[in-house]
Amino acid sequence: MSGCDKPGLLPVEEALERLLDLARQTPINEVERVSLGEADGRVLAEPLLSGLDLPPWDNSAMDGYALRLADWQGEPMAVSQKIFAGVAPEALQLGTCARIFTGAPLPQGADCVEMQENVEVLADGRVRFLQPLKFGQHVRPQGQETLKGECVLPAGTRLGAIELGLAASLGQAELSVRRKPRVALLSTGDELVEPGKPLALGQIYNSNRALLKAWLLRSGCEVVDAGILPDDLAKTCEVLGSLAGVDLILSTGGVSVGEADFLGAALREAGELSLWKLAIKPGKPLTVGHYQGVPVIGLPGNPASTLVTFALLARPYLLRRLGVEEVAPLRFEVPAGFAWKHAGNRREYLRARLENGRALLYPNQSSGVLRSAAWADGLVEVREGRTLEEGEMLPFIPLSEVLN
Ligand SMILES: Nc1nc2c(c(=O)[nH]1)N[C@H]1C(S)=C(S)[C@@H](COP(=O)(O)OP(=O)(O)OC[C@H]3O[C@@H](n4cnc5c(N)ncnc54)[C@H](O)[C@@H]3O)O[C@H]1N2
Numbered sequence: 001m002s003g004c005d006k007p008g009l010l011p012v013e014e015a016l017e018r019l020l021d022l023a024r025q026t027p028i029n030e031v032e033r034v035s036l037g038e039a040d041g042r043v044l045a046e047p048l049l050s051g052l053d054l055p056p057w058d059n060s061a062m063d064g065y066a067l068r069l070a071d072w073q074g075e076p077m078a079v080s081q082k083i084f085a086g087v088a089p090e091a092l093q094l095g096t097c098a099r100i101f102t103g104a105p106l107p108q109g110a111d112c113v114e115m116q117e118n119v120e121v122l123a124d125g126r127v128r129f130l131q132p133l134k135f136g137q138h139v140r141p142q143g144q145e146t147l148k149g150e151c152v153l154p155a156g157t158r159l160g161a162i163e164l165g166l167a168a169s170l171g172q173a174e175l176s177v178r179r180k181p182r183v184a185l186l187s188t189g190d191e192l193v194e195p196g197k198p199l200a201l202g203q204i205y206n207s208n209r210a211l212l213k214a215w216l217l218r219s220g221c222e223v224v225d226a227g228i229l230p231d232d233l234a235k236t237c238e239v240l241g242s243l244a245g246v247d248l249i250l251s252t253g254g255v256s257v258g259e260a261d262f263l264g265a266a267l268r269e270a271g272e273l274s275l276w277k278l279a280i281k282p283g284k285p286l287t288v289g290h291y292q293g294v295p296v297i298g299l300p301g302n303p304a305s306t307l308v309t310f311a312l313l314a315r316p317y318l319l320r321r322l323g324v325e326e327v328a329p330l331r332f333e334v335p336a337g338f339a340w341k342h343a344g345n346r347r348e349y350l351r352a353r354l355e356n357g358r359a360l361l362y363p364n365q366s367s368g369v370l371r372s373a374a375w376a377d378g379l380v381e382v383r384e385g386r387t388l389e390e391g392e393m394l395p396f397i398p399l400s401e402v403l404n
């Protein structure tokens with residue numbers, strides 16, 4: 001962790017690389033089997049291999065009639081069986097067709113399905129196909145989605161609704177996942193009061209705790225709520241010492257140049273401390289270190305700074321510790337619905353909303369204004385040194401990408 005304190009501002013990508021390196025050195029490797037119902041938000045520990053072909057047999061994509069194309073000479077055909085989804089059909093009788101429903105297995109010998117809308121049922125029960133037929137039409141062939149033995153999801157995949165649906169389609173009732181990271185959440189600041197209590201002059205409500213707790217929980221973490229750090233070195237050390245079993249101590253506030261930085265003092269005394277100054281706005285100061293071997297990340301206390309640094313730095317760090325390779329959120333270019341006349345020396349992540357395909361800025365981009373993020377759909381990135389005319393393209397990171 002040493003060597004991170006240097007003059008000048010640390011570029012965002014370099015800070016991220018350093019954090020990901022630290023994450024690689026402290027992987028959370030323990031694996032547990034959990035039911036699909038418990039696997040949402042977790043990280044797959046082993047590749048998910050398919051134990052079957054999907055679909056397991058050729059089946060019909062339509063309600064209609066199945067036939068062997070070579071048997072059809074343009075004449076009406078007799079219907080020799082009725083096949084519902086869920087039943088095993090008999091082999092198709094030569095020269096006949098079978099009534100079939102969507103999802104039902106094709107009878108042996110059939111290679112074509114016609115939907116019932118294009119079929120006339122004659123008075124004698126035979127059917128006439130009203131349009132030319134093609135080999136394989138409306139047939140969903142065995143294994144078209146997945147073949148037995150194929151790797152469907154690699155280890156390190158974050159599991160969400162879609163992945164769980166996919167695992168269920170392969171018949172998996174349980175999955176092997178990394179155990180949940182245990183994250184202790186701490187706030188610092190004499191001014192902080194918990195919601196529900198009265199507010200005296202000079203005090204504000206603690207919003208970072210609610211924000212990060214909800215976010216960590218939905219990121220698949222176990223949260224140890226360690227409260228507000230006491231304004232006293234011995235007591236701070238006592239609190240930190242009680243967190244020996246967690247994987248990460250995540251604090252907010254008190255990381256700039258304040259005089260009452262007991263977290264920093266505690267890390268210096270019984271661990272390691274680096275104070276990073278990042279070329280990022282909001283979110284310049286970041287504490288990285290450990291207390292008696294337990295990794296510590298201290299995010300800046302301004303709510304929008306907490307949000308941006310958690311989204312772009314702490315979250316990827318946690319995911320990498322769980323073996324997730326792709327930790328960078330999806331981003332895409334959008335035209336700016338604003339001009340940016342003054343180039344900054346920090347990379348700005350501005351809270352923006354997409355309207356008519358353009359990114360509009362929340363009028364107040366102060367790092368103290370969390371409401372900017374509630375209004376926004378995502379963050380637009382304006383690189384250090386850049387100015388912009390309205391209509392120029394710039395990267396947009398949807399908040400939905402980093403909140404899940
Ligand atoms: N002389 C300097 N002052 C500051 C610098 C600097 O470089 N030199 N950096 C500024 C920047 S940039 C940021 S960001 C903040 C970072 O501050 P800290 O992380 O030390 O946080 P605090 O001073 O404790 O709080 C900042 C701000 O956020 C409010 N806060 C803190 N915790 C919470 C919480 N849990 N819920 C809601 N709001 C919280 C706090 O009341 C302050 O208003 O430092 C600048 N200063």
Ligand code: MOO
Pocket residue numbers: 280281282283284285300302305367368
């Ligand atoms: O960068 Mo601080 O992040 O201005 O709020």
